[in-house]
Amino acid sequence: MNTTSIKINLSHKAYLRDPELTELGQRIIKESIRLIDELGFEQFTFRKLATEINSTEASIYRYFENKHKLLVYLVSWHWAWLDHFVLFQTNNIADPRERLSRAIDVITASGTDNPATLHINESALYRIVISEASKVYLTKEVDDDNKDGYFLEYKRLCHHLSEMVLDINPDYPYPHALISTIMEAAHQQVFFAEHLPSLTEIRGTQRSPVETATFLKHLVFAAVDQKR
Amino acid sequence: MNTTSIKINLSHKAYLRDPELTELGQRIIKESIRLIDELGFEQFTFRKLATEINSTEASIYRYFENKHKLLVYLVSWHWAWLDHFVLFQTNNIADPRERLSRAIDVITASGTDNPATLHINESALYRIVISEASKVYLTKEVDDDNKDGYFLEYKRLCHHLSEMVLDINPDYPYPHALISTIMEAAHQQVFFAEHLPSLTEIRGTQRSPVETATFLKHLVFAAVDQKR
DNA sequence: CTTTTATGATAGTAAAACTATTAAATAAGA
């Protein structure tokens, strides 16, 4: 109710016109999150979104070149927000081990509520990130998109987490590989728990983020503490 | 040159008509692998494929309902083949630790040649698996597709690898979660090495499968050997 | 009060995704 709303700034322009600055833009963001969550990215179209917000395809195209760039925007927003949230939640924790543990809790639990954001439904966005985020980079345009800075938010978050790993063990040889692996696993395991349960011991319940965090901590601390 | 060609049998029918049984079917498989590898799955269409094989869209639709099912077929074929290959390469290795180590080599190196298959270009298919395999399950139809058995080959492979984990440490609590995590990581790390190098220590060279294997072995053995 | 800018309304194109119909080729049965 009285949390200060944070303005998330992205380091790139996946958009043509900043949607944060207009009422129509904000409706595009808000309703696209609802619709993509409901229909999945493949079934989501600008036409359906236009109908939903009582506007036109042409108007939406003035904000985003295509639906892929809109997804880039949404996912980047999530990473930027999560990066801030991790920083905030791990601030002032002296013990590096405790700090990383806390960070893992945050990245796995980021779906559960969060009133800090006004027009963005973070838990719906988190579900989108679970199912759709990897489609952002798994394309033939990945190198161009990378040049345009579309993955900076994700890289920054991974880099922050990698530094926590190095704070525990400066000699660990694969901090970034380890972090990118568990970042992806954080989503996969929740997805598997719900849809392909034979691929994981984690159960598809409300507690699956907690169980996922436990598994990931096992894994990360085992790796970082490994005898060479 | 004189390796016996193996007929891979899939446990489901992603196809309408078995492409292995006709000349046109085999051309569809062979050329779709080439085209998807070249264009990426999003840009790949049945029209382009039809042109490529001097046939028509309608003819291709008699084999596969849509391009998603074709992808399911290709990816399943890869998992079934890889499962056989892992089994073959780990056969008669008594030491469970050595067996898992060998298995990790196989799943990370599966892109490098393999003449065992006649009309299927396994190294192109492996590149497709790296970039497109997760799109097979990251859809709103995942539960229906799962009921139709589309993921059985992947699950079987993961289960075999999980059993190797339990052979090393029967008390390890997350064998399937660990294996599904490293299976996905095996592709992600190769992809990151090539396109998003700041997310991993693995370098995008010809040796990236070897380096990935080293990283994954570190991780897996650390987890499995962990002091509780 | 004028000019820029944003949105809306309308219409259109090109390609993708899929379907229906018919023709030709092949195999099976009498």
Added chain:
DNA sequence: TCTTATTTAATAGTTTTACTATCATAAAAG
């Protein structure tokens, strides 16, 4: 061998998606 099913291919659609262009109007800025 001839007829009749059946399979496969070719043609020609339809519908939907992904966009683009144009113009009118409303609102905001100068």
